[in-house]
Amino acid sequence: MPEQYFARRPSSRRRPEAISVVLRGQALTFLTDAGVFSRKEVDRGSELLLKALEVGPCELVLDLGCGYGVLGIVSARLSEGGRVILTDVNERAAALARRNLEANRIGNAEVRIGDLYNPVAGLSFDHIVCNPPIRAGRAVVDRILREAPAHLHEGGRLWLVVRTKQGADAIRARMRAVFGNAEVVKRGSGYKVLRATKELGKEADRG
Numbered sequence: 001m002p003e004q005y006f007a008r009r010p011s012s013r014r015r016p017e018a019i020s021v022v023l024r025g026q027a028l029t030f031l032t033d034a035g036v037f038s039r040k041e042v043d044r045g046s047e048l049l050l051k052a053l054e055v056g057p058c059e060l061v062l063d064l065g066c067g068y069g070v071l072g073i074v075s076a077r078l079s080e081g082g083r084v085i086l087t088d089v090n091e092r093a094a095a096l097a098r099r100n101l102e103a104n105r106i107g108n109a110e111v112r113i114g115d116l117y118n119p120v121a122g123l124s125f126d127h128i129v130c131n132p133p134i135r136a137g138r139a140v141v142d143r144i145l146r147e148a149p150a151h152l153h154e155g156g157r158l159w160l161v162v163r164t165k166q167g168a169d170a171i172r173a174r175m176r177a178v179f180g181n182a183e184v185v186k187r188g189s190g191y192k193v194l195r196a197t198k199e200l201g202k203e204a205d206r207g
Contacts, residue, residue: 016032023047024077028104030070030103031100031103033068033092036068037133044190045161046070048191048193049129049159049160050074051186053071053074053159055078057079057080057082059082060082060126060153061084061129062127063085064130065089065131066094066111067088067093067097068100069086069096069111071129072085072097073097073109076108077106081108084109084110085109085111085123086109086110087112087114091113094113116143117151125153126152127156127158128148128152128156128157129159131160134167142174144160149198153198155200157197158195158196158198160193160195161193162194168184168191175194175196179196179197181199
């Protein structure tokens, strides 16, 4: 079985590349390598999520499973005066994300290595953005959903992008079970962008 991008320490031979792209009006450069997700180009799902994403100044954002940092870096540009934390279990991806913060002169973000929410224990955000690792299995995706409310402020939002053919509708139903709401805010290229909002007084579902 080929090595997956959610491996902690990828052993694949390095094949560094650089991607230049314009996202949300921002000209950005991303350094990538073998052993990380979508190393040759920014994937269409992330592009669609960024088109839908509503992040404003001075907001706190978590890029969960950041890869080489696309969602978190664009969020940092959108949230002037705010703060972004990028997390990934893949040490090679996290190292690239740190380099990409520097390459794009992002001063209001940091990268932390660890599994899902472990690196941000006790912290809450206005937004959690995630292109979830569907191939890692349902248990991982369900943990992303189940633990999200504990890491969101009241009114905070979880944003996911999922291929329609990889169960976007089923994941939306599971989001609704946790949050009491979930909507499709954008669709295209075979993907759906899903958004759930932490409602006033809604406690995290520990089930």
